[in-house]
Amino acid sequence: MTFKMTWALVAEHVDEWTGDDFGQAAAVLNEKVGEAVAGSGMAPEAQAHFRREFLAPVRDSITREGRTAVEAGQPWDGAAGPLLVVLTPAA
Known part of the structure; x- marks a missing residue:
């Protein structure tokens, strides 16, 4: 099943896959x-914190809750801090 993933880092970056x-x-x-x-200018400790506290939980949810929702034909979204990710089934 094909799906679309869209993500945004608040006030920084928006992309899709x-x-x-x-x-x-x-x-x-x-x-x-x-x-x-990495290109944001944050200190290495702040980058590690971002990856651990914001990116990892949302990333890991894609293969669990995200997959379950999309396979059921439903959209899914996950957010942590300034990161928002949305999965939608493709038509």
Whole structure:
């Protein structure tokens, strides 16, 4: 089942990805948000905190709650701090 993932870092970055593999979606989110965080100018400790407290919980939910919702034909969203991710089934 193909789905679309859209994510936003408040006031920083918005992007999207379309595919059919929830693990790949999580990896893409990790890579793209990680790049944005690395280029943000935050101190290394702040970057580690962001990845641990905001990115990891949402990323990990994609393959669990996100997958369950999309496979049932429903949208799913997850947010932590300034990160918002939405999965929607493709028509």
